[in-house]
Amino acid sequence: MKKRWCNSGLPLVVGATLAASAALAQSVDTARIENAGQNDWLTYHGSYKSHHYSPLAQINASNIGNLGVAWTHIPGRSTRGLQSMPLVADGVLYYSGSYSRVFALNGATGEVIWSFFPELDEALISRQTHSPYNRGVALGEGKVFVGTMDGRLFGLDAKSGKVLSETRLIDSQKLTVGFTGAPLYAKGSVIIGSQGGEWPGRGPIFAVDATTGKKKWEFLTVAGTDEAMKTWGNDSWRTGGGGGWMPGTYDSETNSVLWGTANPAPLYDWSGADYKTQGARPGDNLYTSSVIALDIDTGKLKSYHQELPHDAWDFDSAVGEFVMLERDGQKYVVHPNKGGFVFVYDRNLGVKNVWRLVENINFVKDIDPKTGALIGRRDFPVGKVTEVPLCPFIGGGISWNAGSYNPKTGLYYKIGQEWCMTLDIQKTTPVTAPQVQLNIGADFKMVPPPSGEIYGHLDARDPITGAKKWEVRFPEPPLGSVLSTGGNLVFVPDSRGILHAYDAETGAELWKHNNGTGHQGGIVSYSVGGKQYIAVAAGFGGMLADEYAPNFGGVYKSMPRDDGALVVFSLK
Amino acid sequence: MLKLHLKSLPAVLGASLLCVVVARAQSATPAPDNGSLDVEQLFAGTCGFCHSDGGRAAGRGPQLMNSQRDDEFLHNRIKIGKQGAMPAFGESFSDAQIDQIVKYIRALKPREG
Numbered sequence: 001m002k003k004r005w006c007n008s009g010l011p012l013v014v015g016a017t018l019a020a021s022a023a024l025a026q027s028v029d030t031a032r033i034e035n036a037g038q039n040d041w042l043t044y045h046g047s048y049k050s051h052h053y054s055p056l057a058q059i060n061a062s063n064i065g066n067l068g069v070a071w072t073h074i075p076g077r078s079t080r081g082l083q084s085m086p087l088v089a090d091g092v093l094y095y096s097g098s099y100s101r102v103f104a105l106n107g108a109t110g111e112v113i114w115s116f117f118p119e120l121d122e123a124l125i126s127r128q129t130h131s132p133y134n135r136g137v138a139l140g141e142g143k144v145f146v147g148t149m150d151g152r153l154f155g156l157d158a159k160s161g162k163v164l165s166e167t168r169l170i171d172s173q174k175l176t177v178g179f180t181g182a183p184l185y186a187k188g189s190v191i192i193g194s195q196g197g198e199w200p201g202r203g204p205i206f207a208v209d210a211t212t213g214k215k216k217w218e219f220l221t222v223a224g225t226d227e228a229m230k231t232w233g234n235d236s237w238r239t240g241g242g243g244g245w246m247p248g249t250y251d252s253e254t255n256s257v258l259w260g261t262a263n264p265a266p267l268y269d270w271s272g273a274d275y276k277t278q279g280a281r282p283g284d285n286l287y288t289s290s291v292i293a294l295d296i297d298t299g300k301l302k303s304y305h306q307e308l309p310h311d312a313w314d315f316d317s318a319v320g321e322f323v324m325l326e327r328d329g330q331k332y333v334v335h336p337n338k339g340g341f342v343f344v345y346d347r348n349l350g351v352k353n354v355w356r357l358v359e360n361i362n363f364v365k366d367i368d369p370k371t372g373a374l375i376g377r378r379d380f381p382v383g384k385v386t387e388v389p390l391c392p393f394i395g396g397g398i399s400w401n402a403g404s405y406n407p408k409t410g411l412y413y414k415i416g417q418e419w420c421m422t423l424d425i426q427k428t429t430p431v432t433a434p435q436v437q438l439n440i441g442a443d444f445k446m447v448p449p450p451s452g453e454i455y456g457h458l459d460a461r462d463p464i465t466g467a468k469k470w471e472v473r474f475p476e477p478p479l480g481s482v483l484s485t486g487g488n489l490v491f492v493p494d495s496r497g498i499l500h501a502y503d504a505e506t507g508a509e510l511w512k513h514n515n516g517t518g519h520q521g522g523i524v525s526y527s528v529g530g531k532q533y534i535a536v537a538a539g540f541g542g543m544l545a546d547e548y549a550p551n552f553g554g555v556y557k558s559m560p561r562d563d564g565a566l567v568v569f570s571l572k
Numbered sequence: 573m574l575k576l577h578l579k580s581l582p583a584v585l586g587a588s589l590l591c592v593v594v595a596r597a598q599s600a601t602p603a604p605d606n607g608s609l610d611v612e613q614l615f616a617g618t619c620g621f622c623h624s625d626g627g628r629a630a631g632r633g634p635q636l637m638n639s640q641r642d643d644e645f646l647h648n649r650i651k652i653g654k655q656g657a658m659p660a661f662g663e664s665f666s667d668a669q670i671d672q673i674v675k676y677i678r679a680l681k682p683r684e685g
Contacts, residue, residue: 079656098656126653126660129621198621266617384683424626424683426616438618443626541656543632546622550630562656 028089028139028158030187034252038486039527041088044136044182044247045402046524050321052404053484054525058532059571060487064501064511070533070570071110075101082539082564085136085182085402085481085522093526093535094158095566096134096182099125100148104161108528110568114161121150124172129438130195133542135246136182136522138190141210145190147179153192153206155213165213170194175201177243186250186257187296189216196221196243197262197316198438200431203242203288205259207299217299221261221287225301233282239430239439241265242288246400249322253331254347256293256302260335263316264288266441267394270427272381275310280430280441284309289316291335293349303349305372307337312379313363313390315339319400323412327464334405334463336414340397341367344464355466357459358397358416360449363390385423389447393419395544399479401520405463406484409504412463413490417477419454420447446551454551458482458492460507470507472500476552479544480519483534493519493536495548496555499567515567518559520545531570539564609669611676622658627680633658637680646674 026032028042036047038055046052059067075082075097086095093107099120104113125132131149138145143164144156151170154163169192172178177195184191189207196203203221208214221242223229229237241264248259264285271279289311292304307317320336332352333345340358345351351372365376378390391397396417403414424443431439448454456477460469472492480493489510490502495518501511521537540548541561548556615626624631639646650670653660661670 123663126655127663129659132656422625424616426613428613428617431617438621440617440621443616443620443624445624445629445631546632546657550634 027142041524048250049324052402055486056532057486066572068572070568073110073566078539078564080133080541082537083133083521086535088526091528099132100134116161138183138185140185145183149178151178167213169206181245182247184247193244195245200240205244219299228286231283231286236281257296258322260317261290262318263311263314265439267314268442269312270382305349321402323405336398338396360391360418380425382427389420389422391420393421401481404482404484411460413482416457420449481522483523534569636677
């Protein structure tokens with residue numbers, strides 16, 4: 001396989017001290033990620049438990065007034081902003097920017113240890129719609145793994161940035177899509193899901209051997225089993241969709257990878273109520289808009305729950321974390337769905353509860369909390385959906401960035417989005433041939449909810465019952481991830497560019513700082529040399545953020561959508 | 573409904589294709605010689621994802637109805653795209669097809685009712 005290097009991306013080791021530090025670092029392995037040492041942030045969701053929580057308490061509710069910027073790093077070429085989740089191991093911070101640029105930085109100073117700029121198929125990327133942002137890397141076995149928009153997975157030497165493996169997984173020239181989501185490292189494998197949803201593919205999720213870089217298995221989220229094939233009438237599996245564009249997690253007790261899958265295509269079906277037999281894709285369309293458990297060694301499907309059978313609204317399950325909890329001897333997995341509901345499962349994905357995070361939901365009347373069955377679903381025929389708009393908006397009641405579970409407070413902190421849309425559903429011709437663009441099936445427009453204004457909210461809730469303890473409202477929905485810490489703090493990077501810190505028990509705002517541009521990426525905490533840091537990605541733009549300027553005006557009118565910075569805070 | 577039939581276009585758009593043709597680097601799906609381009613479907617399938625309400629309102633992309641941009645600008649933006657904002661459709665559509673899309677944009681009117 002041809003190896004591609006960009007001159008400016010040649011690894012550069014800066015400083016003997018840093019090199020020595022990196023050399024002394026322990027390799028990141030499954031046990032270490034599972035134990036989630038408090039000084040590090042070793043995987044996208046913080047640990048396999050997906051808490052997005054740091055037990056560090058040096059920065060706390062009593063001293064946060066002294067929090068200030070420690071250092072900043074500019075990745076450059078931040079087309080559509082900076083959307084990634086930084087990772088930290090042994091004092092070294094790793095993160096990715098648009099075009100899959102990867103940086104290893106001294107976590108205390110921001111000094112660049114090495115950088116990697118892959119040479120990409122720019123002509124292909126210029127034709128892509130959901131591109132060229134990248135949402136993160138994975139660490140494992142002394143390597144940093146990153147996916148690319150043109151369908152490859154790189155394994156880089158964590159000490160030097162040198163390319164150790166390059167695996168082509170998707171023929172992106174043929175299918176258009178590639179990888180924007182972070183990979184997951186677990187048990188010697190690197191798991192990564194492709195984009196899908198709006199394109200005529202079968203939405204593969206891959207496992208690659210972390211040592212050799214060879215593909216181990218591939219699971220097709222569209223008609224990936226005989227059972228699933230029967231749920232795509234009229235061979236509509238060829239129209240496809242699916243995919244798993246955000247990282248899931250690993251459950252060592254069941255030896256399973258848990259992953260959320262994307263929607264079928266076209267997004268909006270004209271079937272009306274007869275969706276089982278009529279329309280663009282008759283049937284339930286397994287395993288789209290589902291959560292699935294795959295054997296990590298073989299990729300075989302072990303269990304699943306389709307959160308939205310025959311998703312006709314683009315409220316898929318690819319978004320969100322798999323929060324693992326124990327309560328009263330029961331083990332739970334909490335998974336938010338884009339439609340605004342939060343599903344609570346047992347470890348085998350059996351439904352234990354379903355609760356609403358979002359007020360404005362009308363694509364169904366409800367979801368049965370005991371079975372997960374949809375009640376009173378709205379399936380549209382051809383025509384306009386204007387008198388009673390569809391809620392939520394296509395951006396979702398819940399977007400793809402993560403919430404945070406704080407074991408000290410027992411609360412789950414999660415952003416909800418209150419907005420709706422009008423539609424003009426159209427009967428489009430099936431798109432089954434690989435081609436370059438999308439398969440939506442409707443014209444649409446963002447509108448306020450019937451009950452009032454568009455807004456977003458940070459909720460502090462019981463993750464199992466959904467009982468709300470407090471709420472903070474925002475004039476526009478925040479799009480970044482949430483972090484909670486052992487210092488009784490909840491950090492919310494908002495869309496206007498303000499990083500807020502709230503009291504984790506009460507929701508009282510304790511501190512804020514303007515980062516100068518909107519947030520739609522990750523936020524983590526770590527410690528180097530006994531000092532705690534908070535790192536947040538700033539930089540706006542992309543499929544949802546691009547809606548803000550025309551719909552909300554204000555600061556968004558002049559906000560760049562091709563810029564970004566990693567901003568790191570510590571106590572002064 | 574505004575439909576534009578492009579009988580003289582190259583064999584690129586068949587009944588199974590909404591709007592776009594395979595990139596040159598891959599083998600194209602054969603399409604009949606008399607393939608037609610339904611621009612309204614093109615908007616419902618692809619363009620409307622960013623140009624809200626079928627191009628009548630601003631969304632992820634700008635409002636196209638009553639655009640102050642001239643035809644040459646619109647043609648080139650569709651063909652070449654804009655990094656991080658507008659995909660390049662130059663490998664998907666011929667110049668004649670892009671002209672038809674521009675013509676459709678010029679004919680956009682507010683929805684009735």
